[in-house]
Every structure is written in C-alpha cells, then in structure tokens.
Amino acid sequence: MTNNYEESSSSSEIICLNCQSEEATLWCKKCDTSYCSECFELAHSQPIWKTHTAIPIDDKPVVLVSCHEHPDEKLKFWCNECSILACRDCVIVNHQGHTCTIINDIAQEKANELEDSFSKEQLSLNRAMKELADARATNENDSIENITRVFDTIRMLITDRENELKAHINAIEKQNNDLVENLQLQLENKQEELNKQSRYFERLFSTNSYMKLLQANPKMMNYLKTTTQELNKLKMPIQTEYRIKGIDYLQESVVKILQQLCIDDWKQAPLRSSAIVILSNAKWIQNGLTVAGGNGQGNQMNQLSNPRGLFVDVDQNIYIADQENHRIMEWKRNATTGRVVAGGNGPGKGARQLNNPYDVIIDKITDSFIISDYSNKRVVRWPRRNGASGETIITNICCIGLTIDDRGSLYVVDYGKHAVRRYRMDGTEEIVVAGGNGQGNGLDQLSDPWYVYVDRDHSVYVSDYSNHRVMKWEEGAKQGIIVAGVQSQGSGLTQLSYPYGVVVDQSGTVYVVDQGNNRIMAWKKGATEGSIVIGGNGKGGAPNQFSCPWGLSLDRHGNFYVIDKYNYRVQKFILNSNS
DSSP: OGGGOBOOOOGGGOBOTTTSSSBOOEEETTTTEEEOHHHHHHHTOSGGGTTOOEEEGGGOOOBOOBOSSOTTSBOOEEETTTTEEEOHHHHHHHOTTOOEEEHHHHHHHHHHHHHHHHHHHHHHHHHHHHHHHHHHHHHHHHHHHHHHHHHHHHHHHHHHHHHHHHHHHHHHHHHHHHHHHHHHHHHHHHHHHHHHHHHHHHHHHHTTOHHHHHHHHHHHHHHHHHHHHHHHHHHSSOOOHHHHHHHHHHHHHHHHHHHHHOHHHHHSOSTTSOSSOOOTTOOBOSSOEEEEEOSOBSSSTTOBSSEEEEEEOTTOOEEEEEGGGTEEEEEOTTOSSOEEEEEOSOBOSSTTOBSSEEEEEEETTTTEEEEEEGGGTEEEEEESSSOOOOEEEEESOOEEEEEEOTTOOEEEEETTTTEEEEEOTTSOSOEEEEEOSOBSSSTTOBSSEEEEEEOTTOOEEEEEGGGTEEEEEOTTOSSOEEEEOOSSBOSSTTOBSSEEEEEEOTTOOEEEEEGGGTEEEEEOTTOSSOEEEEEOSOBSSSTTOBSSEEEEEEOTTSOEEEEEGGGTEEEEEOBOTTO
16 A cells, blocks of 8 residues: 555656656656656647646655555555555545544644754754854954963063174174284284295295205295194184185195195106106016905905005005995005094995095195095095095086196096096186097097096096096097007907006006906007006906906005905005016
8 A cells, every 4th residue: 555655755766757767857747747858858849738847856746646445535644553554445444443644734743843943953053153253252352462462572572682682793793803803913924924934935946956955845844734734723713704715815825835845746756656767677576465455345444345446655555445335444554454534434425424435545735535425426525634524525426536636636537427527626627638528439538437547747547448448638638549458348468358447657658457357457658569467367366366456556666556356455566676
C-alpha cells in the first residue's frame, strides 16, 4: 500500500517519464508528468499545448494517489499502529480500533513545529548579535586606550635612548678626534723618517756598488719590513678613509723600495727554479728520498691525502697543498712530521677554511702564502706568521697553478676558461697572458691547463694537459709556441702523456712532469725531443718510481722535489755533484 504514495523529492531521484533516461527537471501541471528540459520542449511544440505550464521538479507538490484496494478513494490517512498509508474505506475495514491521523494534519503539525523552532533560533541569534556588538564597542574603547598607553611608553623609551646615544656618539667623536690627531702626528713622523731613508737608499743605489748593496741589504730589508708592520698597526684602531688612504700610500712606497732591495731575488732564479746554472749533461741520483709523507693516506701530521702542488723555500722547507685534507702543510728540512700552516678546519668557504687547495706559493713582500682554493673558486692570501685565517684576493676563478714574477705580479691558471691570467698582488688589473681563446689545440689556445712558470723575461710556460704539450708565451704575444711534446699522447721521447708541474732552468731547458708515463722529462731549448731525467721505471712505490707524479719544483741547489700523489709523499732527487 505504501508504494502508491509519492512525495516531492530532489530532481536527482526522478527520471524523465518520456525518454526514461535523462534526469527530470520539470513537471507539467496539466499533463501531470515529469520531463527533462529537452523532452518538455519536444512534447509541447504544437500550439495546442501552449496553455500547459511547467514548474521545477523540486517545487512539485505532495501528490495523494489512489488506494490500490479502493481505486475511488485517496490515501489520506496514516495508521500509527501499522505505520502505513490508508484510505477511508481501509480505515473502516482493516484498521478498526487503530489511531489514524489525516496526512494534512501531520504536515501542518510538522510545519508548526518548524516555525516555532525557527522563531526561537531567530530570537537567540538576535540576542547574541546584540551582545557581540556591545562587547565589540567596549573592546574597541579599551584597545584604543591600551594602544595609546603603549605608544606613550615606547615614545618615552625612544627619547631616553636617543639622548643616551647622542651622548655616547659625542664621546666617541671626541675620542676619535684625539686619536686621529695622534695618528696623524705618527704618520707625519713616519713619512719624514721614510723620506730620510729613501734619500739614503738613492745615494746607495747611485754608487752602483754591488758589494755595498749586499752589505747594506740586511739592514735596509729589516728597516722596511719593520716599517710595513708599523703601518699595518696604524690601520687597526680606527677606520677613517683619509687615514687609511694615507697609510696605503706609504705602504705602496715601502713595497716598491722592498722590491728594489730584494738583491737575493736579482741573482736568484724565478720561483721554483734553481739559483745555480744546471749544466746540459746534469744527472740526478735516481733513488729519491722521501722528505714529506710516505706514511700512507691519512690526515695525521706525518701523512698526506692526494697532495697536489708544492713550494720549496730558500731553507729547503717544503709547503704542500694537501688537497683532500683541505690544508697547507709545512715540512721543515729533515723533519719527520709536518704542521698545518693554513686551513685544516674541514672543507668550507669560511675565512679559516679551504676546500680542495691545488697549489701554494710564498709572497716574500707580504710574507704570506698565496693559495689556489680550487673548489671555492678563489685565490687566498694567508699570513705565514700565526695566520689563523686568510683573505680572498681573487674570486670567481677556477684556479689551479700559481706563480709570481720578479715584479711582484701574480699569475693564476684559470682551468675553467683555459687561460693564464696575470694580476697585481691585490687582485686588480687582470690581463690574460696565455690562452683565453676557448678550449682547443691551436697555438692561441689551451685545453685544461694546470701549472705555470714565468722566467726572467716574463715569458709564460704552461703545462697544456689535454693537448699533451708545454706551451711558451712570450710577454705580449698573441699565441704561443710548443716547447715540449708534439700534441699527441704517447710514451716516446717526443711525446708527453698528461703533463703537470713545469719548471725552466737558466739555460732554457724545460722540465715537466710526464704524469701518464710516471717520469720527469727534460727538453733542451729548441730540441725536438726530450730525455728522461727521473723515473720512467713503471708505476710503483719504489724510490725510483712514481704513482701519478704531480707538482714539481727545484730548490736553489738544483735538487728536484716531486709530488708523488698516490704514494702520498714528496720525493727529493739530489743533483749528482759529479755531473
């Protein structure tokens, strides 16, 4: 019986009675039929149907349908005991004694309940809105008063602090004025003293007496170095542009005189070369001496880890770029252990750190190390005396090999740009002196350059790694010449295999690390082939063998020092005194 009763429902639950597939959205009152929009238009397209109107299916009223047992009667009653719909006849016949309610009365009762509930909720909402408005007005007044009090307090604090700062600034300015006057007086005295010394130096130089210069050199050098240190101290108390520029001017004057006074440098060969003339028939004792490392790979003070470049000073102390330990090591002559002189604080880009250093040299003028900090793409200057940190002098350069000429200019191999660049020691006035024309094997090109050497004539020698050759670029030249190798990899006497360290003696003989062949080769000036001077005995760890030789240097006595990378050691090969 309940199946004969329909209630208004959402359109999603009713199907179009015409097409039996689409969802019904309209209900025609006259047809008493549910349609989708398309079927309604189609069914009512004739003029005769124009009087028919449709309403949304959701607005369709409750429909009382006929009783199944008594077709002439409508289902108007709800039996509360049986919970079913019934017509009047069914109530009399089947539901005697049951409580039945007229459906319209039920609907009206529910409507009344909803209306009453809505009225109560509306009243509660109005009351809450009024309370909220009252509270907001009260809070706004309180907030304005609180904010005003806070701002008044802050204003008073700022005024007090402003007065304190003004007084503090006035005190500092007075102190600085007194300090500047004192420093200015010191500078004037230092300038007068320096002028007197300069006149003395000029008179000494005018004698053209080499012996007098040699005798006076220690005294002059000591005076000028002391003056440089004193000028550095004058920079520390207060940084004023006028005073710093004045000190910098004096320091430049001192440096120029120091460069003139480096008499040892006049007679000493360029960096990493020998002070003596090496004869054309010179021989070196083939069994090398381990002078650094040789205790396996590690980070202890007697160990190295993939060392790269090295530098040997006049006292035969060795300085090593200990790449994978991110430090510079010093091995004094005849020492069995080294010490860290730069870095050693883990890989990083801080002022106290290095990250894969590849080469190191010493700048005598500033008494500091110059380091190619490869993975940080910078060149660092690090004080030799109690230097806890370094300063960056060149940035954004894929730096490898380094050297300095007799004018104090710094040369840096730019591995990434296949070039060698020359700088002033402060990192300014950059000039490309070799390569710089893209990667290639032309005479004006380089391909993965590694190390550089500069002779007295300021000619630049470069180990051109991937071209298996050594190139010489004379000062001002637009292209170089091949002075070792034939631009093809091999083990013949005319060939090289991935060259690294390179030095040149006073006669123009080029010595180069032939890494791929584990040997040191010599090319006399103008020669078309080289000769093996050290190694060439296969790869190994014996005293006469190498395992990937790398950096190369001569000391002032003509002895060779070679980085033996994968034996984690530095080997010294002594010049045979009988040759």
